[in-house]
Amino acid sequence: MREATKRHYLMCRPTHFEVTYAINAWMNPDKPVDADLALAQWERVRDLYLGLGHEVSYIEPVEGLADMVFSANGATVVDDKVLIARFRHQERAPEADAYRAWFQDHGHTEVHVPVHVNEGEGDFAPAGRRILAGAGFRSEPGAHEELREFFGLPVVGLTLVDPLYYHLDTALCVLDDDLVMYYPAAFCEESRAVLRELYPDAILATREDAEAFGLNAVSDGRNVVLTETATHLMDELRSRGFVPHGVDMSELLKAGGAVKCITQEIRHR
Template sequence: MRPTPREASPRRYLMCPPTHFEVTYSINPWMDPTKPVDPALALAQWEDLLDRYRSLGHTVELLDPRPGLPDMVFAANGATVVDGRVLGARFAHPERTDEAAAHLDWFRANGYTRVRVPEHVNEGEGDFAVTSSWILAGRGFRSSPLSHDEAQEFFGRPVIGLELVDPRYYHLDTALCVLDAAHDEIMYYPGAFSPGSRAVLSRLFPDALLATDEDAAALGLNSVSDGRHVLLPQAAVGLFAPLRERGFEPLGIDLSELLKGGGSVKCCTQELRS
C-alpha cells in the first residue's frame, strides 16, 4: 500500500538564538552542570535548524536573547498561540521566571492584542500541543492541572489533560509530537504517561505512531512537523522508516549541544498560529 500523500503548509515560528546558552544549574534530568557546553557549536546547530525551516518556506521570527536567561533558546516554553490569542507562560522554576516577560514583551511589540498573563503555572508549548480537535495538555512535573482549565477558557477549545510519570519526559513535547494537526495525527511514547493517560491517547488516537524506548530517549518526540516534513533529532533512527511509511519526510537534525539543556527541535520552536 502506498502511503497517504502529504502536503506541507507554511508555518510561522518564533525562535531565540542560544547567545547566552549554558548549563549552570539542573532543573531536569538531562542537565549536568559538570558537562561543558560548546557555545559556537550550539549556535551553529541552532542556525542549521533555522536555515532548514526557511529553506522549507516557513517564516521564522526572532526573539532577542537576554543575559542571565540561558534557557531562552527553548522558545517553545514562552507562550502558546492559538487563533492569534497568546497565553503567556508562568514557569515552575525561578531560574526561568523572567523568560515569561520577555516573550510577552515581544508579542505586544509585534501587534498581538489578545494576550493573557496566566494565573497558573504552564510552560507554553512545552506542555500544550494543538490539533484541530483538541489541545493536549501535560501535567505532572512542570505545568499545573489548573492551567488546563485556564487554557480551555481562554482558547475556547477542549483541553485533554495527560499525566506524565517519567521525569526524563518532564514536558509533553518530550513525549508527544503532533504530526498532522488538521487530521489529529500524532506520535508519542507510551511509557511517559500514566495508565489512564495511555488509555485516553489510545482511544483518541488509535492509529498513532508509537515510539520505542530508544527513540524516546534520543528525544525523538521533540520534533516539529509541517504536515509533510518532520524535523527530528537525527539520533532517533527508529522513527525514520515508520514516518516514511506514513508518507512523511523525516529530516534529521543535530542539536546535541542543546540536548545538554534538555531540549531539541521542538523546544527551540514556538509556533505562531494565526
C-alpha cells in the same frame, strides 16, 4: 500524498546558552557546553525551516537567561491569541516577561498572563481544534482550565510519570490534525488509554527514540524535523508518507531540549 502547510515560527538565538543549573534530569552543570556548536545546530534547524518555505521571527536573547533559546516554553499561540507562560522554576521565570513584551510589541492584542503555572508549548500541544495538555512535572492541572477558557477549545489532559520526560513535548509530537507520535511509558495508564482512543493509528516511539529526544520534533504536516539519532521514528515516518529531516542536537540536549523546544509556533487565524 501528505501536504505541508506554511508555518510561522518564533526562535531565540542561543547567544547566552549554557548549563549552569539543573532543573531537569538531563541537565548537568559539570558537563561543558560547546557554544559555537550549539549555535551551528540552532542555525541548521532555522535554515531548514526557511528552506521549507516557513516564516521565522526572532526574539532578542536576554543575558542571564540561558534557557531562553527554548522558545517553545514562552507561550502558546492559537488564532493569534497568546497565553504567556508562568514558569515553575525561578531560573526561568523572567523569560515570561520577555515573551509577553515581544508579542505585545508585534501586534498581538489578546495576550493573557496566567494565574497557574504553565510552560507554554512545552506542555500544550494544539492538535486540530483540540489542545493536548501535559501535567505532572511542570505545568499545573489548573492551567488546563485556564487554557480551555482562554482559547475556547477542548483540552485533553495527559499525565506524565517519568521525570526524563518532564514536558509533553519530550514524549509526544503532533504530526497533523489527526495523527501523533508518542512514547507510551512516559504517561500514566489512564492517559495511555485516552491516547489510544483518540489516536488509534499513532506512531509509537521506542525507548531509544524517546531517549534520543526524537519526539521533541516539529511537523508541518509533511516534513518532520527531529533528532537524527531517532532512526526508528524516521523509518516509521517515511512509511506513513512523511519526509523526516534528521538534525544533530547534541549541545542543546545537554539542557534537555531539542527541535521542538527551540521552536515556538505562532498560529494565526
